[in-house]
Amino acid sequence: MQIAHFTERPVRYIDEAPVLQNRAFFGVSNSYVDREKSAHDYNFYLDEACFCEEVGFDAVAINEHHGNPFCSGSVVNIEAAILARITSKAKIVIIGNMLPGVKHPLRIAEELATIDTISRGRLVSGWVRGAGSEQFFNNANPAYNREMFNEAHSFIMDCWTKDGPWRYEGKHFHYRHVNPWVKPYQEMPQQWIPGVLSAETVMWCAEKQYPYLGLGTALGPTCDLWDMYADKSAELGYQAGPENFGYLLPVFCADTDEKAQEIGKGFVFGGGQNAFSRPEHTLPPGYNSKSAIRMLGQQPGGSWLGVSKEKLMASSDDSWDASAYDALKAKLIAGYQKVQDNMQIVVGSPETCAQKIKDILSVIRPGVFTCFAVQGNVSDKDRLRSVELLGKEVLPEVRKHADEIGLFGPFDRTPGSVKLAPGTKRAPVVDREALAKLNLP
């Protein structure tokens, strides 16, 4: 198993009020940027990554978002490039590069190859379409999102494997002279693809034999997606295994359960992940497939991708009393307990965290496990203590368990390397009996 540490690098100095008033992180005015505190945060997160490596994490994972204080990683490749130099053995996992938003795949190919070269082969690349809100911030045409994603990915693979100069005239991208004078240090960096329940992305990963990383998705639907991946891979002639799956889980550890519970509330700061962006920014036009839109249209009362049709139909300028902080906070805190009950976040002492993580791993059997660090205004000291306790006390327990139940990571066994003869029944990839035993609400 490979175990990574992930953080959104939250802006820690902002109050909750502007986020609540904006009804989301996306779009909170950058007038709140504090240059000095910002400099501290950016430097702290780099130091924190070094500490993760020191205490035993196999990898440090970072991502990219724009226009909001939920994640300060606006240009993830710059941070990754610094990590390439200041860390020495940890994998540097980028989850991921937003191909349609950047709109310059040659530049991305060069940047990533540079990171891989400086780190002497420690890059794990990842590709994302970008959240709906990102399309607005980057003025990326959402109706071409999937097309641009596919074309950019294919182009980057060519950049990394074909000798130049060569010419490229595609649909969305055009380069008459392709000849990047930096190639990845590795023959081909691994590519891990993060996602939140998009069936299309899962199928794409299965076709490419890329590990799929579930981003804190509920365990039941995660099992369904893993099965979908494994069915597709069986069709394609290979047995999917733990090496094909990763799981990212919010985890916060402190010396006692009580202290962890208090600080862990940072996960719902400002509404947490549910308040990442407002409904009107979550599903831009043409961003989702026709079948996905049909699903949404047929679920009038339900919720899909965090946005219900009801919310989309609502006017965005009424029924929001931004001054009712007490009621809002009470609601957010109630949500905090609910996600713990669902085991979508783990908060506690080392013993508590280790046991819950082991229970989760037994169900979904991923080969990559990623601890997502707490959000909110948590001090340097408390964040580093969580990293230390995880690295020194929780990770050894988790590794032992992973070895016992055969959770091979993608660096232990190459994804797609276990072949399956046509017509052969595939082996299970999840343990639904273990899921039932958890008695989740």
Add this chain to the structure above:
Amino acid sequence: MATWKEETQNLAGSDLVLVRGGSGKPLLVLHDELGYTGWMSWNEELAKDRELIIPLQPGFGKSPRQDWMWRHRDLANYYLNVIRELGLEKPDVLGFSAGGYIAAEMAAANPELLGSITLVGPMGIKPDEGEIFDIFACTIKTCLRQTVFNHEVKEFSEIYGGEMSPEQFELFEDARAESARIGWEPYMFNPSLPELLRSAKNAKLPTLLIRGSEDAVVPQDCIRKYHDALPQADIVTIKGTGHRPEIEDSAEFVAAVKHFLA
């Protein structure tokens, strides 16, 4: 009621769904960026002495999407070929909002093929003052409410009142997706259009510009800039209406159009 029918014809290389109703000299009607709203009272009035031909824009759920169309300009040239293949003799063109943008692009590309253009709250030219409202960055309800000044107008609730069915939702999303595909950037305008309209100006193509006085989607300055490009244009402002004068004050709207087309 005038009889109207929906039919599919293979035109200019692809299937196109057309709504046709009324009789008389042809009037090509180009719906807006949110899709065809159905046969309303203004259609009925104009159909008394005109044949209304309303193509349902490719990619809006009924006519298949054409992958080669990147811009409103492409759509405009497609519609010019539709006119040729239908054998229409100098049809008048009436376009609403983004449909007005398409009509203007048609006029720029080939003014000799058209009898006249009537542009209602037309997008297509970047205003110097104000911005064209971003319909993509709001919820459905906000978007629709933005289009009318008087939310109590009967036909507005007839079109959008009640619970939106899954089919309506899908058509709406199809329209938004296709509008984004061809109009996301630059947002609903063509920087070249004012210069390209020189052909329509030189041809003295009869032009009517209509705007609701309270239009919250297309700023007044768009009309000014259209008028700069097409000084032969008449301008009609319909007071007390927003971006949909045709349903907010049908009588004034129909009178203005009929007067112009007479």
